[in-house]
Amino acid sequence: MVEKKPTRRSIGAQRNPESEAAILEAAEAVLLEGGLSGFTIEAVAKRAHAGKPTIYRWWPSKAALLLDVYHRHKHSNFTYIDTGTIRGDLKDYLLSLIDAWRKETTGAIFRSLVAEAQADPATSEALATYMAERRRQAGDMIRRGQARGEVRPDAEPEIVTEMIAAFAWSRLLTNRLEMNEAEIEAFLDLLLTGIRNPQA
Amino acid sequence: MVEKKPTRRSIGAQRNPESEAAILEAAEAVLLEGGLSGFTIEAVAKRAHAGKPTIYRWWPSKAALLLDVYHRHKHSNFTYIDTGTIRGDLKDYLLSLIDAWRKETTGAIFRSLVAEAQADPATSEALATYMAERRRQAGDMIRRGQARGEVRPDAEPEIVTEMIAAFAWSRLLTNRLEMNEAEIEAFLDLLLTGIRNPQA
Amino acid sequence: MVEKKPTRRSIGAQRNPESEAAILEAAEAVLLEGGLSGFTIEAVAKRAHAGKPTIYRWWPSKAALLLDVYHRHKHSNFTYIDTGTIRGDLKDYLLSLIDAWRKETTGAIFRSLVAEAQADPATSEALATYMAERRRQAGDMIRRGQARGEVRPDAEPEIVTEMIAAFAWSRLLTNRLEMNEAEIEAFLDLLLTGIRNPQA
Amino acid sequence: MVEKKPTRRSIGAQRNPESEAAILEAAEAVLLEGGLSGFTIEAVAKRAHAGKPTIYRWWPSKAALLLDVYHRHKHSNFTYIDTGTIRGDLKDYLLSLIDAWRKETTGAIFRSLVAEAQADPATSEALATYMAERRRQAGDMIRRGQARGEVRPDAEPEIVTEMIAAFAWSRLLTNRLEMNEAEIEAFLDLLLTGIRNPQA
DNA sequence: AGCTAACCGAGACGGTACGTCTAGTCTTGCG
DNA sequence: CGCAAGACTAGACGTACCGTCTCGGTTAGCT
Numbered sequence: 001m002v003e004k005k006p007t008r009r010s011i012g013a014q015r016n017p018e019s020e021a022a023i024l025e026a027a028e029a030v031l032l033e034g035g036l037s038g039f040t041i042e043a044v045a046k047r048a049h050a051g052k053p054t055i056y057r058w059w060p061s062k063a064a065l066l067l068d069v070y071h072r073h074k075h076s077n078f079t080y081i082d083t084g085t086i087r088g089d090l091k092d093y094l095l096s097l098i099d100a101w102r103k104e105t106t107g108a109i110f111r112s113l114v115a116e117a118q119a120d121p122a123t124s125e126a127l128a129t130y131m132a133e134r135r136r137q138a139g140d141m142i143r144r145g146q147a148r149g150e151v152r153p154d155a156e157p158e159i160v161t162e163m164i165a166a167f168a169w170s171r172l173l174t175n176r177l178e179m180n181e182a183e184i185e186a187f188l189d190l191l192l193t194g195i196r197n198p199q200a
Numbered sequence: 201m202v203e204k205k206p207t208r209r210s211i212g213a214q215r216n217p218e219s220e221a222a223i224l225e226a227a228e229a230v231l232l233e234g235g236l237s238g239f240t241i242e243a244v245a246k247r248a249h250a251g252k253p254t255i256y257r258w259w260p261s262k263a264a265l266l267l268d269v270y271h272r273h274k275h276s277n278f279t280y281i282d283t284g285t286i287r288g289d290l291k292d293y294l295l296s297l298i299d300a301w302r303k304e305t306t307g308a309i310f311r312s313l314v315a316e317a318q319a320d321p322a323t324s325e326a327l328a329t330y331m332a333e334r335r336r337q338a339g340d341m342i343r344r345g346q347a348r349g350e351v352r353p354d355a356e357p358e359i360v361t362e363m364i365a366a367f368a369w370s371r372l373l374t375n376r377l378e379m380n381e382a383e384i385e386a387f388l389d390l391l392l393t394g395i396r397n398p399q400a
Numbered sequence: 401m402v403e404k405k406p407t408r409r410s411i412g413a414q415r416n417p418e419s420e421a422a423i424l425e426a427a428e429a430v431l432l433e434g435g436l437s438g439f440t441i442e443a444v445a446k447r448a449h450a451g452k453p454t455i456y457r458w459w460p461s462k463a464a465l466l467l468d469v470y471h472r473h474k475h476s477n478f479t480y481i482d483t484g485t486i487r488g489d490l491k492d493y494l495l496s497l498i499d500a501w502r503k504e505t506t507g508a509i510f511r512s513l514v515a516e517a518q519a520d521p522a523t524s525e526a527l528a529t530y531m532a533e534r535r536r537q538a539g540d541m542i543r544r545g546q547a548r549g550e551v552r553p554d555a556e557p558e559i560v561t562e563m564i565a566a567f568a569w570s571r572l573l574t575n576r577l578e579m580n581e582a583e584i585e586a587f588l589d590l591l592l593t594g595i596r597n598p599q600a
Numbered sequence: 601m602v603e604k605k606p607t608r609r610s611i612g613a614q615r616n617p618e619s620e621a622a623i624l625e626a627a628e629a630v631l632l633e634g635g636l637s638g639f640t641i642e643a644v645a646k647r648a649h650a651g652k653p654t655i656y657r658w659w660p661s662k663a664a665l666l667l668d669v670y671h672r673h674k675h676s677n678f679t680y681i682d683t684g685t686i687r688g689d690l691k692d693y694l695l696s697l698i699d700a701w702r703k704e705t706t707g708a709i710f711r712s713l714v715a716e717a718q719a720d721p722a723t724s725e726a727l728a729t730y731m732a733e734r735r736r737q738a739g740d741m742i743r744r745g746q747a748r749g750e751v752r753p754d755a756e757p758e759i760v761t762e763m764i765a766a767f768a769w770s771r772l773l774t775n776r777l778e779m780n781e782a783e784i785e786a787f788l789d790l791l792l793t794g795i796r797n798p799q800a
Numbered sequence: 801a802g803c804t805a806a807c808c809g810a811g812a813c814g815g816t817a818c819g820t821c822t823a824g825t826c827t828t829g830c831g
Numbered sequence: 832c833g834c835a836a837g838a839c840t841a842g843a844c845g846t847a848c849c850g851t852c853t854c855g856g857t858t859a860g861c862t
Contacts, residue, residue, distance in 0.1 A: 010808035012858035019808075036319040042848055051809045056850070086395070114373060115318035118311045119236045128374050142395070155395045156386045163390065166370035167363060173314060174328050186356050190363065194394030195286070195342070195355045210839035212828035219839075240817055251840045256819065416833075436719035440822060451835045456824065486795070514773060515718035518711045519636040528774050542795070555795045556786050563790065566770035567763060573714060574728050586756050590763065594794030595686070595742070595755045612854030613811035640843055651814040656845065 008049065015058065022048040023055055027069050032105060036112040039066070063116045063123035070109045080137055086145035090164065091188055093138060097168045102177055111172060135161045163191065208249065215258065222248040223255055227269050232305055236312040239266070263316045263323035267330075270309045280337060286345035290364065291388055293338060297368045302377055311372060335361045363391065422448040423455055427469050432505060436512040439466070463516045463523035470509045480537055486545035490564065491588055493538060497568045502577055511572060535561045563591065608649070615658065622648040623655055627669050632705060636712040639666070663716045663723035667730075670709045680737060686745035690764065691788055693738060697768045702777055711772060735761045763791065 008018055026048035031039045041062055045052045059065040083089050101107035117124040138161040145151035167187060171177045208218055226248035231239045241262055245252045259265040283289050301307035317324040338361040345351035367387060371377045426448035431439045441462055445452045459465040483489050501507035517524040538561040545551035567587060571577045608618055626648035631639045641662055645652045659665040683689050701707035717723040738761040745751035767787060771777045 008808070010806080010857045012805090012807065012860080014807070014859070016808070040848060041850085045809090049809075051811080052850080053810095053852080054808065057807085062849095111318045115315040118315035118373065124375060128376075131374055145395075146397075149399070150397060151395050152393075152397045155390060159383070159386055159390060160395055162370060163363060163367060163387075166366040169370055169373070170362060170366035173318065173369075174331055175324060176328075183359070186359055187363075190355060190359060190394070191390075192394045192396045193352075194390070194392045194396075195345075195351050195360055196392045196394075197350060197352045199349070208839070210826045210828095210837080212826075212839095213835085213837035214828070216838065241819080242817055245840095249840075251842080252819075253821080253841095254839065257838080262818095419834075441824080442822060445835090449835070451837080452824075453826075453836095454834065457833090462823090511718045515715040518715035518773065524775060528776075531774055545795075546797075549799070550797055551795050552793075552797045555790060559783070559786055560790060560795055562770060563763060563767060563787075566766040569773070570762060570766035570769055573718065573769075574731055575724060576728075583759070586759055587763075590755060590760060590794070591790075592794045592796045593752075594790070594792045594796075595745075595751050595760055596792045596794075597750055597752045599749070608813070610811080610813035610852045610854090612813095612852075613809090614854070616812065619813075641845085642843055645814090649814075651816090652844095653815090653846080653848095654813065657812075662844095 019048070019050055019054055020058065023050050023058075023065075024069055024072055026050075027065055028072075028105065028109070031066075031069065031112060032108060035108070036115055039112065041065075061120065061122060063113075063120045063126075066109070066113055066116055067123060067126050070106075070113050073106050073109060080141055082144060086141070086148070086150045087188060087192060089141045089145070090191065091184065093141065094164055094168065094184060094187070097165070098171075098177060098179065101168070101172050107172060107177065114169070114173065131165070134165065138164070160191070219248070219250055219254055220258065223250050223258075223265075224269055224272060226250075227265055228273075228305065228309070231266070231269065231309060231312065235308070236315060239312065241265075261320065261322060263313075263320045263326070266309070266313055266316060267323065267326050270306075270313055271330075273306045273309060280341055282344060286341070286348070286350045287388060287392060289341045289345070290391065291384065293341060294364055294368065294384060294387070297365070298371075298377060298379065301368070301372050307372060307377065314369070314373065331365075335365065338365070360391070419448070419450055419454060420458065423450050423458075423465075424469055424472055426450075427465055428472070428505065428509070431466075431469065431512060432508055435508070436515055439512065441465075461520065461522065463520045463526075466509070466513055466516055467523060467526050470506075470513050473506050473509060480541055482544060486541070486548070486550045487588060487592060489541040489545070490591065491584065493541060494564055494568065494584060494587070497565070498571075498577060498579065501568070501572050507572060507577065514569070514573065531565070534565065538564070560591070619648070619650055619654055620658065623650055623658075623665075624669055624672060626650075627665055628673075628705065628709070631666070631669065631709060631712060635708070636715060639712065641665075661720065661722060663713075663720045663726070666709070666713055666716060667723065667726050670706075670713050671730075673706045673709060680741055682744060686741070686748070686750045687788060687792060689741040689745070690791065691784065693741060694764055694768065694784060694787070697765070698771075698777060698779065701768070701772050707772060707777065714769070714773065731765075735765070738765070760791070 008016065008022070010016065011018075023044060027039070027044045030043045030047055034043065039062070041052060041055055044050075044065070045055055048055075055065065059068060080089070081092055083092055101110060113123065113127060117127040135158050139157035142151055142155065142157035142160050146153055146155070146157075171179065208216065208222070210216065211218075223244060227239070227244045230243045230247055234243065239262070241252060241255055244250075244265070245255055248255075255265065259268065280289070281292060283292055301310060313323065313327060317327045335358050339357035342351055342355065342357035342360050346353055346355070346357075368377075371379065423444060427439070427444045430443045430447055434443065439462070441452055441455055444450075444465070445455055448455075455465065459468065480489070481492055483492055501510060513523065513527060517527040535558050539557035542551055542555065542557035542560050546553055546555070546557075571579065608616065608622070610616060611618075623644060627639070627644045630643045630647055634643065639662070641652055641655055644650075644665070645655055648655075655665065659668065680689070681692060683692060701710060713723065713727060717727045735758050739757035742751055742755065742757035742760050746753055746755070746757075771779065
C-alpha cells in the first residue's frame, strides 16, 4: 500500500532519525513561539507528530531535550579567532556572544537552559560542563596574549574569560543585550587597563 | 488574649497583616524545603493556613510572591560601607554578595527569581528594576573612589558595578559560589589594574 | 427623606425593611437571570448593595431566602373559586397552577425550591408544610363536590388533590408545561371518570 | 505476574473499563454517603483512585455522571409484567417504582437527578429523554388493557402513565414514599373509576 | 523465511497544581 | 448597634501537563 498519511512509521528496532529530527525541530519552534513557559513535552510531541514515549525514550527529561536543542544551535561556533591583538580577540569574542544571543532563537534557548539549570541538577551539571569547556577555549585567547607579552603573566586566564562571559550573561538574563559600540569599548577598556587611576 | 485556635479570622474589610506575614513566612519555608519546583501556591496556602484566594488577592502571580520573599530577605542590608580605599570597598561588596547568597535561603530564592524571570515577563520587569537600583547604589562606591582620585575619572561606574555583580551571578547560577581568598584577590586585581602587561 | 445615594444607611438597631425589600427583589432578579445555578448569596448581596452578613443575619441559608422569595410571589393566590361544578373547579385549579408557573418568574422559583429541597432538610420541611396546606385548601373543592353529590363520597379528597398537583409538578419539572386544551380535558376526563371501560 | 499494586494503569489508547467501573461505583458510594451536596467530582476521583481528568474525559459534567449512575441502577428492571388485569398491572408498576425508590440508593440518586435537572439544561434534556421512554414503555400496559376491553379506548395511555409516575414523583420528592396498602388501593380506585359519583 | 525485539504514533492513566469561584464567618468604620 | 463593605479560611471547580503505560502495527536483523 502506498504511504499517503503524514505519519511516520517505525523503521524497525532502531532509532528513527526522522523522528529525532522532527522532535528537535518541533522543540525549537515551540520554544520560540511559546517561550520557556510554553515549552511542554506535550506541545512538542503534538507538533512533531510524535508520541510522548518516543521523546522520553531518547531524552530523559525536558531539560535534556532543551540542552540538545541548544547543542544543535551551537554549530554557530564561537571560533576565538586570532586577530593578532588581545583587544581584537576579546572584542570578537564578546561580539560573537552578543550576536549569537541576539538572534532570537539561540538567546531564548540559552536563557531557558540557564533557568532550567536552577531547578534541575542534571541540567545544572550539563551547563557547568559546557561552560567549563567554553572557559577553557576562551582562556586560550588570554594565553596567546601572554605568549605575545601583551597580557600580564599573572593574570588568571579562566577568571578573565569568566568576567567576559558573566557580563554577557548578565545582559542576556536581564534583557539588556542591546549595547552600543561605546559600551562595549568601555567594558574592554576596563578589562584591559583596570579602574586604577594611573595618575595616582 | 491568648491565641489558641489555629485559624486566623478576617479583621474586617482590610488586609490582615498577620495573614500577610504568615504567607511570606510559609513561602520562604516551602521554597527552601522543596526548591523552586516545589514552590507552589497550594503548598504555601496550606502551610500558611491561608486560602488560595487570599494569596492571589495580594500577589498577582507566583513570581510576585517570590520577589516579595526576596525583598524581605534583602533587608539584610548591603551597606556599601566606606572602608577608605576602593579595593576595600569592592572586596566588602563582593564578599557581602557571596556571603548572602551562600546562606542557603537567600541564594536559593534569588536563583529561583532569576529562573522565573526567564519565562515570566512580569518577574523579568521586577527583577530589572531591582537590579538597576542595586547598580546605582553600588556605583556610589566607584564615584567615591573617583572623588578620592583612586579611580580613573573615565571609568563608567555602572559598568564596573555590573562586572562585579555579573561575576557573582555567574558563580551563583552555576553552583560555583565557593571561592577561596586567592580567587577573590585575583578578581579584584584584574578589576583594579586590568590584564594589560605594564612591561609591554 | 430623599434617597439619592445608591447606598442605604443603617436605621439603627433594628431590621431595615428597605434592605429586606432590596434583598428579596435582588434575589428574585438574580434567580431569573442566572437560574438556580447563578443564584448565589454573593450575587444577591452585590445586586442589592447589601453586605453578605446582612443576608445571613435574616435568612439562615440560601434555601431560606429562596423560600421567602417564593412566598412573596404566592400572593398571586390560588383562590379555588367555586364555579358550581366539580369539573369547573378542578379545571380552574389546574389552569391557575399552570398559568402561574408558566410566568417565568414563579415557575423558576418553584422549580428551584423543589430542587433545593432534595438536598436541604430545612427546605424540604418548609416545602412539605406548604404543600400540605395546599392540599388541604384544594381538598375543599372535592369536599364541596361531595356535598353537592357530584363526587363519590369515598373519594379521598387529599389524594385527588395530590394527583392534580403531582401532574402539574411533573410537567413543570420536565419542561413540559405547555399543554393544549385537549390534553387538559383528557386529564380531567380521566380524573373524573377513570380509565375503566363502562361497556365492559 | 501478580497484581499487587493498588493502582490501575492505562491499557493503551483506549478507555479502561476498570476505571469506568471504579468511578461509577465510587460515584454511587459518595452520593449515598454525602448526599447531593457532598457529591463532588473531587470526592469521586479520590474514592475511585482516579484522576479528575479521567472523569472529565468520559463524563462532560457532574450531571452526566449522575445520570449514568442512575442508569446503571435502573437495570433493576421494571418489567411491566402482564398480570392479566389492568388493576394488577398498574399496582405492580406503582409498587415497583415505590420499592425501587425506597431502597435508599436508587431513590437518593433519582432525587439528585431531578434536582440537578432544575439547574442544568443538559441534565434536564437527558432526564426528559429518559422519562419519555419510560412513559412509552408503561403506556403498553394501558394499551394491553384496551386490547382486552378493560380500559376505555379513548383513554390516552401516556397521560394515564404520567399520572402514575407523577404521583410517585410527588411522594419521592416530598419524602412521603411510605404508603400503606389502603392508600395505594385508594389511588388505584380513583385511577380506574374516577371521582364522579355514579349515583348522581 | 520466520521470529523476535525494539521501534513508532496515539492516547488513556493516576496525579499535581493551576487560577477562579462561592460558601459562610468575622471585623471595621460610618451614621 | 445595624449597616455596607470586603477580607478571611476552606475547598470544589474544570484545565493543563506531567511522566508512565499499553496498544496495534512496522521493520531490521538474527536464526
